[in-house]
């Protein structure tokens with residue numbers, strides 16, 4: 096019998112996590128953090144890792160826009176405790192064109208849905224959890240990013256609905272909404288002096304964050320200590336949303 100009054104347990108030891116976009120900045124930091132805390136990890140991405148992966152991490156090539164590949168993936172990852180959808184891209188030059196719009200929404204939103212439904216049986220067996228990645232753009236618009244903003248806002252709703260729907264299987268579904276993180280996806284904005292100044296003027300901590308600064312929230316949500324948290328999107332944004 097589970098003793099629900101026991102002291103909180105923040106361990107992810109022995110869990111297996113799958114991280115899409117796992118050779119990217121945030122996914123890569125999550126993979127390192129999970130392994131350092133005793134978990135094993137499968138990272139998936141469209142591009143192979145640039146540097147050798149640490150022990151306990153394996154790589155599977157996956158484009159999250161591919162229905163069949165997502166549906167088939169559980170055959171290669173038979174046991175899963177934590178599913179984290181980190182794959183992502185934005186495209187300032189194409190998001191006002193319908194093809195570009197569809198492509199970005201496909202990766203962030205449809206990708207999340209494809210993987211959560213594909214891995215539902217594994218997550219049911221482990222009483223595991225799903226973590227989506229939202230954004231500060233889950234809460235406000237951006238003139239060059241209509242698709243990215245729409246997808247990130249929809250992730251909040253998908254997270255709520257999946258949390259309801261999967262609860263009967265003992266699966267929790269949450270999201271993390273990062274602020275301004277120093278990775279490839281944010282490089283163009285970060286290196287634009289005008290854009291950077293606008294962000295810094297509003298951002299209380301006045302700096303771009305390291306991807307590892309998000310990992311504590313992912314570990315917490317995946318651990319027994321996070322077991323009452325379900326259906327929420329947690330801003331981890333240095334206070335940006337508070338201003």
Ligand SMILES: NC(=O)c1ccc[n+]([C@@H]2O[C@H](COP(=O)([O-])OP(=O)(O)OC[C@H]3O[C@@H](n4cnc5c(N)ncnc54)[C@H](O)[C@@H]3O)[C@@H](O)[C@H]2O)c1
Nearest residue numbers: 116118119120121141158159182183230276278279280281
């Ligand atoms: N960096 C930030 O400031 C920031 C802020 C808020 C949210 N996010 C979100 O965090 C997540 C991770 O982004 P990041 O900052 O690590 O960026 P990143 O560019 O370092 O990593 C993204 C990864 O996704 C992969 N990817 C792109 N398209 C894919 C596809 N079709 N299939 C599979 N993989 C694909 C890329 O190859 C890359 O490795 C994304 O969802 C992003 O929108 C980032």
